[in-house]
Amino acid sequence: MPKPTDLHAKAAQPKSRKPSQAAKTPTRTEKVHEALRQAIIEQQLPPSARLPEDMIGETFGTSRTIAREALLRLSVEGLVDLVPNRGAFVANPSLDDGRDVFVVRRGLERMVALQLAGQLTPAQITELRRMLEQEELAGARDEREAVRLAGEFHLRLAEMTGNKVLIRYLTETVSRCSLVLTIYGRPHSVDCGIDEHRQIIEALIAGDKAQAAELMEHHIEQVAGRALLETRKPLSVQDVLAFYATAIARD
Amino acid sequence: MPKPTDLHAKAAQPKSRKPSQAAKTPTRTEKVHEALRQAIIEQQLPPSARLPEDMIGETFGTSRTIAREALLRLSVEGLVDLVPNRGAFVANPSLDDGRDVFVVRRGLERMVALQLAGQLTPAQITELRRMLEQEELAGARDEREAVRLAGEFHLRLAEMTGNKVLIRYLTETVSRCSLVLTIYGRPHSVDCGIDEHRQIIEALIAGDKAQAAELMEHHIEQVAGRALLETRKPLSVQDVLAFYATAIARD
DNA sequence: CGTGTCAAGATTGCATACGATTTGATATTA
DNA sequence: TAATATCAAATCGTATGCAATCTTGACACG
Numbered sequence: 115m116p117k118p119t120d121l122h123a124k125a126a127q128p129k130s131r132k133p134s135q136a137a138k139t140p141t142r143t144e145k146v147h148e149a150l151r152q153a154i155i156e157q158q159l160p161p162s163a164r165l166p167e168d169m170i171g172e173t174f175g176t177s178r179t180i181a182r183e184a185l186l187r188l189s190v191e192g193l194v195d196l197v198p199n200r201g202a203f204v205a206n207p208s209l210d211d212g213r214d215v216f217v218v219r220r221g222l223e224r225m226v227a228l229q230l231a232g233q234l235t236p237a238q239i240t241e242l243r244r245m246l247e248q249e250e251l252a253g254a255r256d257e258r259e260a261v262r263l264a265g266e267f268h269l270r271l272a273e274m275t276g277n278k279v280l281i282r283y284l285t286e287t288v289s290r291c292s293l294v295l296t297i298y299g300r301p302h303s304v305d306c307g308i309d310e311h312r313q314i315i316e317a318l319i320a321g322d323k324a325q326a327a328e329l330m331e332h333h334i335e336q337v338a339g340r341a342l343l344e345t346r347k348p349l350s351v352q353d354v355l356a357f358y359a360t361a362i363a364r365d
Numbered sequence: 366m367p368k369p370t371d372l373h374a375k376a377a378q379p380k381s382r383k384p385s386q387a388a389k390t391p392t393r394t395e396k397v398h399e400a401l402r403q404a405i406i407e408q409q410l411p412p413s414a415r416l417p418e419d420m421i422g423e424t425f426g427t428s429r430t431i432a433r434e435a436l437l438r439l440s441v442e443g444l445v446d447l448v449p450n451r452g453a454f455v456a457n458p459s460l461d462d463g464r465d466v467f468v469v470r471r472g473l474e475r476m477v478a479l480q481l482a483g484q485l486t487p488a489q490i491t492e493l494r495r496m497l498e499q500e501e502l503a504g505a506r507d508e509r510e511a512v513r514l515a516g517e518f519h520l521r522l523a524e525m526t527g528n529k530v531l532i533r534y535l536t537e538t539v540s541r542c543s544l545v546l547t548i549y550g551r552p553h554s555v556d557c558g559i560d561e562h563r564q565i566i567e568a569l570i571a572g573d574k575a576q577a578a579e580l581m582e583h584h585i586e587q588v589a590g591r592a593l594l595e596t597r598k599p600l601s602v603q604d605v606l607a608f609y610a611t612a613i614a615r616d
Numbered sequence: 617c618g619t620g621t622c623a624a625g626a627t628t629g630c631a632t633a634c635g636a637t638t639t640g641a642t643a644t645t646a
Numbered sequence: 647t648a649a650t651a652t653c654a655a656a657t658c659g660t661a662t663g664c665a666a667t668c669t670t671g672a673c674a675c676g
Contacts, residue, residue, distance in 0.1 A: 217528060
């Protein structure tokens with residue numbers, strides 16, 4: 115590779131307006147991205163559904179360019195499969211893929227717990243307690259809301275670490291876990307045991323790192339177990355075929 | 366939000382050609398993406414360097430469209446900062462950002478160790494041993510090569526878990542760690558202690574999960590420590606200003 | 617009746633055009 | 647001189663067009 119001397123621009127400081135920029139990012143791409151994201155994890159779009167750029171553009175009143183960018187972002191998040199020259203599809207992770215996501219999520223949540231134990235501010239504690247109440251309130255009544263709140267809880271914890279990388283990865287894996295659960299989970303049992311959440315908070319407040327990490331891992335294990343261990347639902351056609359395919363592939 | 370009933374396409378199976386597709390993905394976007402990635406983590410492009418779409422397109426003989434897509438991908442990897450209406454810049458993570466990346470990487474590497482301990486096949490073991498030899502060989506002589514091999518080692522371990530999510534996240538964090546080290550590390554000390562690598566492999570073979578995890582975490586800690594603890598290099602202008610900015614922002 | 621071929625249609629890959637935004641320099645004014 | 651207004655250059659945001667590629671279904675053939 116030739117040294118791209120052309121690219122050696124002088125290092126200009128990108129006016130890092132970290133404090134101010136937070137407010138606005140309502141770019142059209144973001145909008146479409148978020149909308150699709152929601153649609154997917156709320157099961158409005160079934161796994162493997164086609165997502166042609168044209169149609170998305172039309173639906174949102176923009177051009178293919180925007181749709182394309184949103185799809186690209188979704189594909190790196192793992193919510194969309196981008197097949198070259200074929201188009202975009204809502205991801206349809208195999209059971210194994212699902213397990214992988216949960217494994218990583220468990221590890222990430224463990225990091226959150228370790229980092230937060232004994233570090234919560236009073237304000238954060240009251241906020242978490244309030245979220246817990248809301249969960250209880252919605253729990254019995256509104257299924258969809260309960261699921262949303264449960265996810266929110268985990269995300270909020272991640273945010274409290276202040277670790278941007280951790281936040282992004284956890285956000286992604288939570289989304290993907292939702293998708294996996296819509297495929298393999300039972301029709302929305304309350305995915306998160308509220309009591310488990312409470313225990314976790316207590317451990318975090320107590321500052322018992324080991325205990326908090328343990329509880330958190332166990333909690334995720336539970337959620338995963340409810341869905342993935344019991345292979346109630348029939349496997350998708352893809353899974354079945356994939357099984358035979360790999361069996362055959364052994365040369 | 367109106368229910369996008371239009372989007373309810375019938376679920377078409379995207380011919381998941383998992384076995385075959387692995388070979389080809391020489392799309393132009395990928396090429397540019399990879400080239401820029403290399404250039405960045407090999408310090409050919411200094412942090413905060415401008416990366417205008419036009420210029421990149423010209424340099425690689427394609428249009429802005431390609432450059433744009435590559436930059437977008439790089440930005441989600443955290444190697445590039447994308448400032449709306451201003452353009453793309455090589456990322457210039459702050460010291461805190463750097464620490465965050467290392468924290469997450471440590472956790473991810475721990476997952477790798479836990480999952481691999483006692484699970485390595487004989488073929489994998491010999492491969493790892495061979496890599497170790499190569500590292501020793503290059504170690505004293507070629508700095509750049511040594512760094513590359515060290516990264517390779519960690520990536521290869523991740524790949525052996527077979528966990529796609531873990532692989533992706535670790536790939537990303539390794540890249541970002543490289544970038545951080547180019548900013549805050551001393552001019553390329555051999556970033557990975559080869560002996561530490563050897564110990565890790567032994568623990569993995571022995572199947573001692575706790576020991577392997579411990580060694581791995583310690584190893585990453587070492588690498589991070591070599592760079593981040595000792596704030597030898599002066600902080601970047603951004604860091605300094607950010608410090609004063611937050612001091613002032615306290616209203 | 618199963619299979620191979622091929623053309624039409626659908627959809628993406630990529631390039632290009634044009635308006636919008638930002639920036640920095642220059643001119644203007646108190 | 648210092649502050650401000652104005653303008654031109656650079657660069658991005660977005661839409662759109664055309665060629666390349668893939669899919670599908672019809673049709674001929676064995």
